[in-house]
Amino acid sequence: MNFSDNLSTKEMKPRLCRHPMNVDGRCMKPFCPLANSKYATLIEKQGKVFLCLKTPERVHTPAKWWEYIPLPANNRTKAFEIITSHLQWWDKRSLYRVKKRYIYIMLMIRRIRKLRTMALFVLLFIFRTTLFIQFL
Numbered sequence: 508m509n510f511s512d513n514l515s516t517k518e519m520k521p522r523l524c525r526h527p528m529n530v531d532g533r534c535m536k537p538f539c540p541l542a543n544s545k546y547a548t549l550i551e552k553q554g555k556v557f558l559c560l561k562t563p564e565r566v567h568t569p570a571k572w573w574e575y576i577p578l579p580a581n582n583r584t585k586a587f588e589i590i591t592s593h594l595q596w597w598d599k600r601s602l603y604r605v606k607k608r609y610i611y612i613m614l615m616i617r618r619i620r621k622l623r624t625m626a627l628f629v630l631l632f633i634f635r636t637t638l639f640i641q642f643l
């Protein structure tokens with residue numbers, strides 16, 4: 508029996524989660540924040556990084572589910588120290604996922620800054636050239 512014929516392309520694709528608090532992006536029982544009462548993620552808001560913790564003690568108040576802990580956006584070792592101190596007694600896999608996400612978010616912030624400076628330089632160049640053309 509050939510198993511490769513039975514698997515369609517739809518089944519081969521990983522199911523992705525649309526929840527903004529998801530760590531991995533995968534929508535499965537151990538990775539989805541809706542399915543777990545104990546969960547840890549990282550989010551980025553306007554260039555600042557926050558470690559978000561959800562514990563079963565706060566499940567009855569949905570407005571206070573997440574505890575936000577600010578992290579430095581540039582210093583990886585300091586951020587990892589804070590993360591490990593908060594997730595000391597948690598599952599090692601969740602700690603690994605949070606660290607992985609921190610690295611991705613750091614790279615994203617760097618890329619945003621680079622693109623912003625590039626756009627500024629391009630605008631300055633256009634401004635200068637238009638001024639030059641006007642005075643010709």
Ligand SMILES: [Zn+2]
Nearest residue numbers: 524526534539
């Ligand atoms: Zn999900």
